Amino acid sequence: MPNAKIIPIHGEEPIVPRLVDDLEPDVFARLREFWEFVQSRLAGDYSVDDLGFDPEFNDKVLMALVRPLYKSWFRVEASGLENIPDAAGALVVANHSGVIALDAVMTQVALLDEHPVHRHLRMLGSDLVFQSPFLGEIARKAGHTLACHPDAERLLSDGEIVGVWPEGYKGIGKPFAERYKLQRFGRGGFVAAALRTKTPIIPTAIVGAEETYPMIANATVVARLLGLPYFPITPTFPLLGPLGLLPLPSKWFIHFGEPIPTDQYPDNAADDPMLVFNLTDQVREQIQQTLYRLLLQRSSVFG
Amino acid sequence: MGRVVLVTGVARYLGGQLARILSQDPAVDQVLGVDVVPPKVNLPGMQFVRADIRNTVVHMGVIATPRQAGGRATMKEINVIGTMQLLAACQRTPSVKALVVKSTASVYGSGPKAPALFTEEMQPRHAPRSGWAKDSVEVEGYVRGFARRRPDVAVTTLRFANFIGPGIDTAMTTYFSLPVIPTVLGFDARLQFIHEDDGLEFVKRAVLGSYPGTFNVSGNDILMLSQAIRRTGHKRVALPEFLFTPFGRNISRAGLIDFTTEQVAFASFLARREVSVA
Numbered sequence: 001m002p003n004a005k006i007i008p009i010h011g012e013e014p015i016v017p018r019l020v021d022d023l024e025p026d027v028f029a030r031l032r033e034f035w036e037f038v039q040s041r042l043a044g045d046y047s048v049d050d051l052g053f054d055p056e057f058n059d060k061v062l063m064a065l066v067r068p069l070y071k072s073w074f075r076v077e078a079s080g081l082e083n084i085p086d087a088a089g090a091l092v093v094a095n096h097s098g099v100i101a102l103d104a105v106m107t108q109v110a111l112l113d114e115h116p117v118h119r120h121l122r123m124l125g126s127d128l129v130f131q132s133p134f135l136g137e138i139a140r141k142a143g144h145t146l147a148c149h150p151d152a153e154r155l156l157s158d159g160e161i162v163g164v165w166p167e168g169y170k171g172i173g174k175p176f177a178e179r180y181k182l183q184r185f186g187r188g189g190f191v192a193a194a195l196r197t198k199t200p201i202i203p204t205a206i207v208g209a210e211e212t213y214p215m216i217a218n219a220t221v222v223a224r225l226l227g228l229p230y231f232p233i234t235p236t237f238p239l240l241g242p243l244g245l246l247p248l249p250s251k252w253f254i255h256f257g258e259p260i261p262t263d264q265y266p267d268n269a270a271d272d273p274m275l276v277f278n279l280t281d282q283v284r285e286q287i288q289q290t291l292y293r294l295l296l297q298r299s300s301v302f303g
Numbered sequence: 304m305g306r307v308v309l310v311t312g313v314a315r316y317l318g319g320q321l322a323r324i325l326s327q328d329p330a331v332d333q334v335l336g337v338d339v340v341p342p343k344v345n346l347p348g349m350q351f352v353r354a355d356i357r358n359t360v361v362h363m364g365v366i367a368t369p370r371q372a373g374g375r376a377t378m379k380e381i382n383v384i385g386t387m388q389l390l391a392a393c394q395r396t397p398s399v400k401a402l403v404v405k406s407t408a409s410v411y412g413s414g415p416k417a418p419a420l421f422t423e424e425m426q427p428r429h430a431p432r433s434g435w436a437k438d439s440v441e442v443e444g445y446v447r448g449f450a451r452r453r454p455d456v457a458v459t460t461l462r463f464a465n466f467i468g469p470g471i472d473t474a475m476t477t478y479f480s481l482p483v484i485p486t487v488l489g490f491d492a493r494l495q496f497i498h499e500d501d502g503l504e505f506v507k508r509a510v511l512g513s514y515p516g517t518f519n520v521s522g523n524d525i526l527m528l529s530q531a532i533r534r535t536g537h538k539r540v541a542l543p544e545f546l547f548t549p550f551g552r553n554i555s556r557a558g559l560i561d562f563t564t565e566q567v568a569f570a571s572f573l574a575r576r577e578v579s580v581a
Contacts, residue, residue: 044533050525051419052493131415133489133544140491141527150418150425 051151053143055120062142063112069102070109073249074208075303078110080256083202086117089156090259091194092163093283094204095182095291096171099232102247103209104165108142110254111161122155123163124148124190128229149193156197164190166280173218173230179210180291188280191262195270195279200259203283205290208252211301213237251303253294257286305332308510311389312364314338316471317405321363321503330511338364359401359510360393362386365442367407367435368474375434382438383445390449393456401457403509404446408462408495408519409436419493423462423517457515461505464521468499484532488541492528495521 037060040046048054070076084090092111097103108121123139124147130136145151147164155162165171170183194201215232223231237244260283262269269275308325312318313336326334364385369378393399411421414429421427431437443460450458465475478484497520505520532539 042533044526044530046530048493048525048527048530052491052525052527054527127415129415133487135489136415137489137491140493145419146416148418150420150422154420 048141049143051122051143051145051155052140053120053122054141055143058120058142059112062138063109066105066109067113070106070113073247074106074212074252076106076110076208076252076254078114078254078256080204080258081111081115083256083259084111084115084119084161085200086119087159089159089197089199090161090202091156091190091199092121092161092202092204092256093190093287094163094165094206094254095180095287096165096167097174097179097206098209098211098247099172099213099215099234101165101172102212103206104163106209106252107163107204107206107254119161121163122160123165124152126168147189149189149196152190152193153197156193156199162193166190169229173232174215175218176210176214176216180207180295182284182288182291185280185284188276191276191279191283192270194262195265195276198263200261200263201279201283202259203257203286203290205255205257205287205294206252207254207291207294207298208250208301211250212247214248248302250301251298253298255290255294257290260286306330306359306511307333307335308359308361309335309337310361310363311337311385312362312366312405315363315366317466317499317503318363320470320499321361321506324503324507325361325510328507328511358398359403360389360399361506361510362389362402362404362442362446363506364389365405365407365435365439368472369434378435379438382435383441386442386445390445394449394453399453399456401459401510401513402446402449403459403506404442404461405506406443406460406462407436407439408464408521410440410443410462412436421519423519457513459509459514460517461509462517462519463502464495464497464519466499466502467496471499479531479535479537481537483538483540484535485547486528486532486539486541487547488543490544493525494528494531495525497522 037056041057046054046056084092092107094103094107104123108123111119111121120143123144125139125144127146129139129144130146145155152162152164166185166188167183168186174181174183191201213232213234215234217233219231219233223229234244236246260279262279265275308331310318310322310325313322315338318336318338322334322336325331365382366378369375393402408421409431410427411417411425412427412429412431417428418425431440446458446460450456466473467476467479501522502520508514526534529539
């Protein structure tokens with residue numbers, strides 16, 4: 001076929017080298033970026049805030065580790081992000097479940113990845129977290145602090161998004177049969193903190209976390225021996241050993257609800273226990289109603 | 304009449320530097336220095352200069368390093384009994400118009416139940432139970448008592464973060480100059496520092512001006528222990544907590560560093576320290 005077009009094998013623009021050229025700047029830039037990151041970390045050349053929050057380490061390492069869990073394992077669907085302010089402080093109050101508080105971590109990912117201005121969630125944890133080796137260290141680096149008035153109010157008045165799980169261990173350590181039934185909401189300390197700093201409360205409902213580790217029993221003797229608030233027995237743990245630590249891949253929904261404003265109350269409102277109780281109940285009720293609504297909407301646990 | 308300042312603890316680094324700085328200042332007529340000299344002699348506390356011309360007393364004499372002081376018993380004697388005697392003398396001296404006391408942010412203690420940041424009016428959740436920090440708590444208690452009994456005296460208490468700098472020698476600087484720095488596995492402390500010159504400047508201003516009250520004195524921002532070690536370029540070895548104390552005790556017994564048992568608890572404190580000041 002003399003008329004056939006000749007395609008040169010070694011033409012003027014070889015395909016393979018061009019691909020490398022296209023890739024080169026990007027790949028090398030990224031490698032260089034990564035190397036510079038490692039170097040600056042090793043030299044201690046980064047800054048942490050007063051509470052020990054290391055935003056660089058959190059965003060580039062910790063969040064990168066849990067993001068696959070958020071995206072692929074639980075396939076979290078977050079909604080109501082418009083209720084979270086862009087710059088001001090707010091108090092996110094959510095239901096707690098699932099034995100190891102993965103719900104808190106997923107809420108953190110939701111706010112960082114899906115909020116338009118990528119907000120960091122600063123959680124308030126129990127003292128048990130901060131006395132545990134590794135856990136306490138990582139929690140501090142991820143920006144969390146002890147649930148106490150001074151720290152909570154400092155963060156809120158600095159315009160941070162603060163996360164609190166008022167059910168505490170009663171929530172994460174509750175049996176599977178009681179899933180999505182909110183436990184008592186502590187002593188309402190979080191409401192007092194919001195009132196004092198006049199920041200809105202965002203009642204937040206998390207669906208899916210309660211099925212990750214269905215706790216069928218609590219080995220109280222083991223818990224007491226280990227000094228833990230509970231020791232979970234699930235269908236897979238401790239039966240299957242480490243494999244039992246794998247959470248079930250339930251489908252998750254996180255809804256950040258309508259904010260409850262606190263700035264219309266007088267300055268000393270936090271000292272009125274009745275008001276604090278009423279607001280606590282209002283927050284709890286709003287979360288419970290949202291939970292029921294989300295549960296009705298989901299097609300199945302593993303959706 | 305100008306200002307006559309009495310400085311305690313002048314045989315030690317900070318006290319000595321302060322006395323030097325103050326004596327060069329035109330606003331100060333005379334500086335009287337007091338210390339237990341030589342420091343290793345077990346004297347029952349401070350010596351006092353009977354001179355009622357002094358009107359400002361600076362108490363820099365609270366010691367943090369027992370090896371330099373000649374043992375923990377001597378250190379406690381100097382810190383607590385010395386302060387009591389100094390305050391007793393001040394109370395009897397009508398010309399004393401100002402008292403400046405060097406204290407430490409360690410009075411806030413440290414532990415998992417403590418807030419991340421302490422302001423001056425906050426009460427400790429884990430009060431220090433030993434060593435220099437406990438001495439400082441007691442010293443502050445006596446100073447408060449003195450302030451109640453002599454309301455005419457302007458009392459300034461300065462709670463300093465960890466001193467650091469080229470001249471000063473503390474357990475903290477010793478710790479950071481170890482070639483291999485031990486830390487507690489699974490914990491990373493938040494640390495605050497103040498440069499020795501900045502600290503002295505603060506004391507000087509408190510002496511020359513009038514700032515009654517209690518103040519936290521620290522550099523801005525914090526460093527994580529791991530980060531601070533990386534910046535020194537030294538190696539870090541993380542030991543489990545149960546190994547940390549015996550390890551520290553042995554190197555201190557070998558005389559390598561100025562750590563007593565409670566200073567090892569210090570390193571463990573240091574490595575788990577959760578206190579910073581705002």
